Amino acid sequence: MADMxxxxxxxxxxxxxNHRRKVLLIIIGGIVILAGLCLWGxxxxxxxxxxxxxxxxLAPSFAHPFGTDNLGRDMFYRTICGxxxxxxxxxxxxxxxxxxxxxxxSLSAVFGGKLDTVIGFLVDxxxxxxxxxxxxxxxxxxxxxxxxxxxxxxxxxxxxxTRVIRAEVxxxxxxxxxxxxxxxxxxxxxxxxxxxxxxxxxxxxxxxILLFPHAILHEAAITFLGYGLxxxxxxxxxxxxxAMRHLAGGMWWLAFFPGIALLCMTQLFDVVGDYLKILIxxxxxxx
Amino acid sequence: xxxxxxxxxxxxxxxxxWILKDISFSVEEGERVAILGPSGxxxxxxxxxxxxxxxxxxxxxxxxxxxxxxxxFCPIQLIYQHPEKALNPRWKMKDSLEEAGVPSEEVLxxxxxxxxxxxxxxxxxxxxxxxxxxxxxxxxPETRLLICDEMTTMLDAINQAHIWNxxxxxxxxxxxxxxxxxxxxxxxxxxxxxxxxxxxxxxxxVDQSSx
Amino acid sequence: MENEVLLEVQHLxxxxxxxxxxxxxxxxxxxxxxxxxxxxxxxxxIVGSSGSGKSLLAHAVMNILPDNARTGxxxxxxxxxxxxxxxxxxxxxxxxxxxxxxxxxxxxxxxxDQVVGTLGEKARALQQKAFEHFGLKQSVAxxxxxxxxxxxxxRVLLSTSYVAxxxxxxxxxxxxxxxxxxxxxxLKDFRVQAxxxxxxxxxxxxxxxxxxxxxxxxxxxxGRVVETxxxxxxxxxxxxxxxxxxxxxxxxxxxxxxxxxxCPKCGATCATWNVDEEGMRCGCGDS
Numbered sequence: 001m002a003d004m005x006x007x008x009x010x011x012x013x014x015x016x017x018n019h020r021r022k023v024l025l026i027i028i029g030g031i032v033i034l035a036g037l038c039l040w041g042x043x044x045x046x047x048x049x050x051x052x053x054x055x056x057x058l059a060p061s062f063a064h065p066f067g068t069d070n071l072g073r074d075m076f077y078r079t080i081c082g083x084x085x086x087x088x089x090x091x092x093x094x095x096x097x098x099x100x101x102x103x104x105x106s107l108s109a110v111f112g113g114k115l116d117t118v119i120g121f122l123v124d125x126x127x128x129x130x131x132x133x134x135x136x137x138x139x140x141x142x143x144x145x146x147x148x149x150x151x152x153x154x155x156x157x158x159x160x161x162t163r164v165i166r167a168e169v170x171x172x173x174x175x176x177x178x179x180x181x182x183x184x185x186x187x188x189x190x191x192x193x194x195x196x197x198x199x200x201x202x203x204x205x206x207x208x209i210l211l212f213p214h215a216i217l218h219e220a221a222i223t224f225l226g227y228g229l230x231x232x233x234x235x236x237x238x239x240x241x242x243a244m245r246h247l248a249g250g251m252w253w254l255a256f257f258p259g260i261a262l263l264c265m266t267q268l269f270d271v272v273g274d275y276l277k278i279l280i281x282x283x284x285x286x287x
Numbered sequence: 288x289x290x291x292x293x294x295x296x297x298x299x300x301x302x303x304x305w306i307l308k309d310i311s312f313s314v315e316e317g318e319r320v321a322i323l324g325p326s327g328x329x330x331x332x333x334x335x336x337x338x339x340x341x342x343x344x345x346x347x348x349x350x351x352x353x354x355x356x357x358x359x360f361c362p363i364q365l366i367y368q369h370p371e372k373a374l375n376p377r378w379k380m381k382d383s384l385e386e387a388g389v390p391s392e393e394v395l396x397x398x399x400x401x402x403x404x405x406x407x408x409x410x411x412x413x414x415x416x417x418x419x420x421x422x423x424x425x426x427x428p429e430t431r432l433l434i435c436d437e438m439t440t441m442l443d444a445i446n447q448a449h450i451w452n453x454x455x456x457x458x459x460x461x462x463x464x465x466x467x468x469x470x471x472x473x474x475x476x477x478x479x480x481x482x483x484x485x486x487x488x489x490x491x492x493v494d495q496s497s498x
Numbered sequence: 499m500e501n502e503v504l505l506e507v508q509h510l511x512x513x514x515x516x517x518x519x520x521x522x523x524x525x526x527x528x529x530x531x532x533x534x535x536x537x538x539x540x541x542x543x544i545v546g547s548s549g550s551g552k553s554l555l556a557h558a559v560m561n562i563l564p565d566n567a568r569t570g571x572x573x574x575x576x577x578x579x580x581x582x583x584x585x586x587x588x589x590x591x592x593x594x595x596x597x598x599x600x601x602x603x604x605x606x607x608x609x610x611d612q613v614v615g616t617l618g619e620k621a622r623a624l625q626q627k628a629f630e631h632f633g634l635k636q637s638v639a640x641x642x643x644x645x646x647x648x649x650x651x652x653r654v655l656l657s658t659s660y661v662a663x664x665x666x667x668x669x670x671x672x673x674x675x676x677x678x679x680x681x682x683x684x685l686k687d688f689r690v691q692a693x694x695x696x697x698x699x700x701x702x703x704x705x706x707x708x709x710x711x712x713x714x715x716x717x718x719x720x721g722r723v724v725e726t727x728x729x730x731x732x733x734x735x736x737x738x739x740x741x742x743x744x745x746x747x748x749x750x751x752x753x754x755x756x757x758x759x760x761c762p763k764c765g766a767t768c769a770t771w772n773v774d775e776e777g778m779r780c781g782c783g784d785s
Contacts, residue, residue, distance in 0.1 A: 018523045176372040177383075179340055184387035184424070185360035198377055325677030327648075371549075414549050443547035443719075444705060445771075448750035448758050470677050473706070473753040 023275045030272035034087060037265070041084020048077040049234060057246070060253050067253035070246060079258045081234040083265055086216045089150055093219070094211040096154035098161055102204060105165030109173065119166075123159040131156060135218055136227050149228045153215045161207040165200060172199040202280040209273035213266035220262060236262045289313035290351055290464055291337070291363075291432060297345035298329070298336055306332050308491040310346070312483055314432070319458065319465040321475035324485030330468045331368075333489070334436040337466070338365040350432075360387065364425040368437040370417035374409045380420055381405035390423045397453045398423045415446030422450060426457055432464040440469070451478055501538040502576070504666050504697040505559070508533055510571035511721075512554045512563065525568075528554050530721035532571070534699075536666070541688055541698040542726070543708035546718030552701050553598065556668045560595045561585040575666075590615055594659035596669040600651035603643040610639025613657045621661050628657035631687075656687065667691065668699045678706055685711045705751065717744045719773050742777045 052072035060067045066075035108119040126134070134156050139148035172178060178195050222228040223237025231238060236258050243254035291314040298307040306329040314320050322330060335341045337348055339355045348355060350362065367373050374383045384390065384405070398419045409417060418438065425433065433454070439447035455478060458465050467478050475482050512529040528551035536542050546552040557563045559573060561582050573580040575588065589595070603612055613628065614621045629636060632653040638646075646654060652672065659667045667688065673681035681704070688698045688711065702708055708715050709732055716726040724741045731738035736748040742759075749757040761780035771778045 018517075020517050020523070175375075176367055176369075177375045180365075180373050180421075181386060183338065183340070183361040183364060185358070186386065195375060325680060414547060441548040441703065443550075443703075444747045444750040445758065446547070447752075448756040451752075452756055452758065471706070471752065472678075473751065477752040477756060 020279070023279055027272055027275050027279065030268050030275075034265070034268060034272075037080065038084050038087040038091075041081045042088075044077060044081055044084075049073045049081060057251060060257070066257040067251075069242065069251075069254055075239075075254065075257060078234045078239060079236070079261050082236040082239055082258065083261060085229075085233060085235050086219055086262070086265070087212075089146070089153070089219050090212045090216040093150050093153035094157065094208055094215045096150075097157035097211055097215070098204065098208040100155070101158040101161035101165055101207070104158065105162040106169050106200075108162070108166045109169035116166075119162070123162055126156065126159045131218065132221060135222055136225070139222060139227055144227065146229055146233075149219055149222060152222065153218050156218075157211050157214055161204075161211065164203060164207055168200045168203050169196060172196050206273055206277045206280065209269060209276060212269040212273075216262075216266055216269070288316075288352070290316040291466075292349040292352075293337065293346075294349065295346035296333075296336060296343045296348065298332060298341065298343050305491050307336065307343075307489055310488050310490075312488065314464060314466065316431075316464055317458075317462045319455075319467070319478060319480045321467045321469060321479030321482045322485055322488070323469060323472055323475045323482050325470055328485040328489055329491070330470075330485050331436055333485075334365055334434050334466075334468050338363050338434055340365070360427070360429045362429060362431040363434065364430045364432070365434045365436060366418075366421055366425065366438045368440050370414060370421045370441075371409055373421050374417060376409055378409075379405065380407050380409065380412065383409075384420050384424050387424060388427070390426060394423050394426045394457070397456075399449065415442045415450075418442060418446070418450060422454060426454075428461070430463060432466060433458070434466045434468065436468045437470070438467075439474075440471075447474075501540070501695075503535055503537050503574075504576060505534070505536040505699075506574040507535075507555070507559070508572045508574075510534075510555065510558060510573065511569065512551070512558050513568045514564075515566045515568065528721060529558070532718075532721070532723055534716060534723055534726070536697040536699055538665075538695050538697055539692055540713040541692050541700055541711060542714045542716060543700045543702060543712035544716045544718050544723070545702060545705050545708050548703045550718060551721060552718045553670050556595060556670045556699070556701055559585070559668060560589055560593070562595075590617075590662055590664075592664055593666045593668065594662050594664040596655050596659055596667065596672050598670045598672075598674070600643050600646060600648075600655070603651075603654075605643050608640050608642060609646065609654050613639075613654065613661055615658070615662070617662060624661045625657065628660035631660060632656055652684070656684070659691075660687075664696065666697045666699075668701070670701045671703070672700070673702075673704075673707065678704075678710070681707050682710050705747070706753075717741070717747060719743055722775075724773060724775075743771075743773045746778065 050073065052068070052074075054072060055064070055068050056072040057070055058064055058068045058072075064074050064076060066079055068074055069078075104119050104122070108116045135152045138155060139152035142148050142151050172195060175195075178191060181191055181195060219228065220235070220237040220240070223235050224241045225237075226241065228237060229235045239258045240255055243251070243258070246254050293310055293312050296307055296310045297305065299305045310333065312320075322333070324330060332341065336343050339348075339357075339361060355361065355363065374380075384400070400419055400423055404412060404416060404420075422438070435454070438454075439450055442450070451474075454465070457463065465478070467475065469475055510529055510532040511527065513525055513527040515523060515525055517523060532555060534542070534544070534555070544552050544555065554563065554567075558567075558569055559580070563569065575584070575593070578584060580588075585593075603609065610625060610629075613625045625639065626636060629638060634650065634653055634657070638650060638654070643651065656672065659669070669688070673684050685700070685707070688700065692698050692713075700708065700712055705715075709729060712729055714726055715729055715732065716723045718724075725739065725744045727739055727744065732748055735754075736745040739745045739748060746759050748754065749759075764780060771780060
């Protein structure tokens with residue numbers, strides 16, 4: 001019987017670049033671009049965007065694709081550096097946020113009862129307060145600066161992922177095969193490591209990647225408002241805040257290119273996360 | 288002495304309607320008992336309560352005169368109606384089969400489990416093949432009572448006969464007690480030494496319109 | 499003299515394109531070569547194990563297969579070739595489909611309106627008559643699917659075929675988990691409708707039920723109907739049955755003593771049988 005089923009299951013042929021391969025390529029492409037951006041900024045020579053008073057407020061040209069600012073700094077390299085900083089901060093804070101979510105979500109699902117109620121209350125509390133206000137409060141409370149931004153973003157982005165993880169853990173814990181394993185005398189450790197983690201991990205990964213764009217935008221937002229990174233760091237939020245002062249003078253490029261670049265990058269994270277979700281979703285096997 | 292005693296067991300989910308009410312019966316060692324009746328009378332719930340998956344709201348279940356041990360390999364094992372739900376879809380068949388140790392050669396041969404199935408995923412085998420794995424992994428000396436909850440309802444008659452023939456032979460040879468839960472009276476007659484009817488066992492009002 | 503042929507299915511195949519665990523597209527055949535004839539006034543039961551793909555026959559006839567399905571073969575309804583366009587015209591008017599579960603109902607629509615469907619207000623009276631016929635209170639018409647118990651849902655689904663003045667009914671596992679006696683009672687209505695000249699296809703995994711209700715039984719195995727036989731042939735030791743698989747299946751029933759054939763060579767009972775048009779062979783001869 002099984003043989004027949006397998007015998008009738010054959011390679012379907014069709015173009016090499018089928019839907020699934022395309023999705024995989026997009027994901028890999030997205031990750032390569034983002035990682036490249038991050039490394040480029042990290043390894044860049046700061047003299048690239050050092051002040052050059054001989055070239056102040058130049059409109060975009062081949063020498064300066066994004067133009068220069070009032071101190072004669074090259075906006076292209078400054079933007080790249082700013083995006084790189086954003087990715088690093090996003091990575092760190094999304095990672096911390098997702099670990100908080102993983103721990104709270106699992107505790108909530110495994111122990112249930114009062115603990116579940118308390119964690120549920122914390123989730124609601126955190127989601128109920130406007131994000132930006134909470135972020136500003138936390139980053140000021142811990143002393144501002146880069147540490148303030150990272151901590152602020154990290155401890156405000158866990159609630160929705162906590163809910164996802166709680167639901168996934170609860171679902172797999174009540175699955176028949178997990179209950180059978182328990183009756184076969186398997187330890188909690190074995191069940192967690194062999195059944196629960198492999199089930200939850202893909203969901204966690206997607207959640208983590210989808211946290212990035214939020215973290216990055218919020219980092220840019222509080223930096224723009226002046227509560228975040230020190231003014232001398234090349235960060236997109238600071239670039240945009242400075243550009244505000246020159247916009248009325250017709251220096252549109254100061255805000256336009258960095259803004260577009262930030263938007264594109266967050267969109268790219270969204271695309272990678274969404275496509276990864278499609279790839280691990282069993283229903284997508286049909287498309 | 289009765290090996291299993293079910294004493295005045297009640298059950299409901301949370302504060303929902305009663306599903307089981309005042310169920311009492313006992314099973315002797317080596318007996319083959321069938322619980323027979325249509326759906327809607329809580330047969331599957333009763334199976335889960337006896338096997339220790341669910342805690343009764345009232346009454347008690349005694350195994351050799353004592354409550355069932357909470358950890359370790361359970362002497363009461365339960366086979367479900369849907370084998371595909373009882374196997375981790377992310378595991379290859381061999382890993383599921385050997386989760387609690389390798390089954391004996393006798394079981395593997397007689398169940399007709401083929402080695403070429405070992406490296407397959409659950410969705411690549413038929414229901415009958417999957418159910419053989421589920422039965423084989425619990426047929427161990429430590430299993431003293433096997434509860435078969437509509438074990439072969441989803442299978443064709445040939446697979447049904449194959450699995451039951453072996454389970455019956457195994458139970459006789461190893462003095463394993465059987466509790467078969469089914470809606471099929473022919474099946475109950477064929478496998479059991481004693482038949483209990485769930486409508487007489489369960490003292491709960493069943494809404495006839497829901498049947 | 500046999501009655502007029504209502505539905506004729508010739509060499510139907512249904513397969514699915516899907517993806518395997520990696521990124522390769524595979525093709526999986528669920529129905530390979532299925533032939534079936536349904537005449538006016540008869541109930542034909544298609545019997546096969548759960549999950550073997552026999553529901554797909556109904557979905558193929560009704561033209562409600564998912565997008566990734568590929569079909570082959572021909573179907574005729576009263577001599578007319580059943581194309582998707584013809585089917586969309588006949589569906590619900592000439593051919594009624596009773597699906598397996600309440601999941602096929604629209605969760606946001608009152609069930610009374612769903613039973614009436616697209617037939618307009620003239621069907622309202624018929625719907626009321628149908629509910630009365632199946633012992634449902636008229637107030638049930640105002641309920642939504644989630645408010646129905648399993649038994650009520652089943653009777654609502656049965657009502658859909660009663661309302662449309664159809665000539666053919668395809669019922670997919672209409673009595674799951676029911677006691678044989680109650681199931682036979684529930685399907686008495688099919689007999690009445692068949693005696694009025696309708697054709698009925700009953701898809702079920704329960705051969706006992708088919709033996710009690712149907713006129714003809716089609717044994718479905720591995721994507722094919724291995725044999726269609728009159729219900730009277732299924733008696734004694736099944737010697738009237740042509741195909742060895744149908745004989746083996748019949749003899750394996752609990753009321754026939756769980757009898758299984760053994761392969762004379764290797765002694766296996768059924769683990770390795772391969773079934774084709776001519777017969778069934780033990781897999782031990784293959785290697």
